Amino acid sequence: QKEVEQNSGPLSVPEGAIASLNCTYSDRGSQSFFWYRQYSGKSPELIMFIYSNGDKEDGRFTAQLNKASQYVSLLIRDSQPSDSATYLCAVLRVDSGGYQKVTFGIGTKLQVIP
């Protein structure tokens, strides 16, 4: 089982719709969860992070965390063509050496259709 799993997509949504991106993780001791956006040919940039169960909203973006189900999601409301990118889920965990490390999923490619 991969430590962080995402569907690679592509996920296609029409402009104005809600895009729902999902991520599961295997380590129950994981502490913090991040969503990065990566445009083609560019490096990842942070959109949101969350570390408490529940929802966290920032503009059109909502991150949702359910630690019992080991599940984190990102909702994008009123999707725009400029949201078309790959979205990386990342999880902060403590490794066997006691160091905190971030593990990334492979990313979900989102396509917003005008």
Add this chain to the structure above:
Amino acid sequence: DVKVTQSSRYLVKRTGEKVFLECVQDMDHENMFWYRQDPGLGLRLIYFSYDVKMKEKGDIPEGYSVSREKKERFSLILESASTNQTSMYLCASSLSGRAREQYFGPGTRLTVT
């Protein structure tokens, strides 16, 4: 704004060459990381450092080494480049703390022929 710079955007090297990839951050971050990114495999951690002269192996350290002599600079070294090290290499830095948002450099596309 945090700025992470990498020495080259594109690099072509021959098999067996020693390769140096340099990364510099200007925000006094304690933590620095080296990743490689490959299609279908995502971002994979090669090495990381939480302090000057400190280094720890990530998930795929084989064939690589690192150096951190100054807080702002973290170097990745390919001792003897091989074709399977052709990849996009990304450096990142972050502050200490729970959130640990990472700021990425622009990446170096390395091709080993």
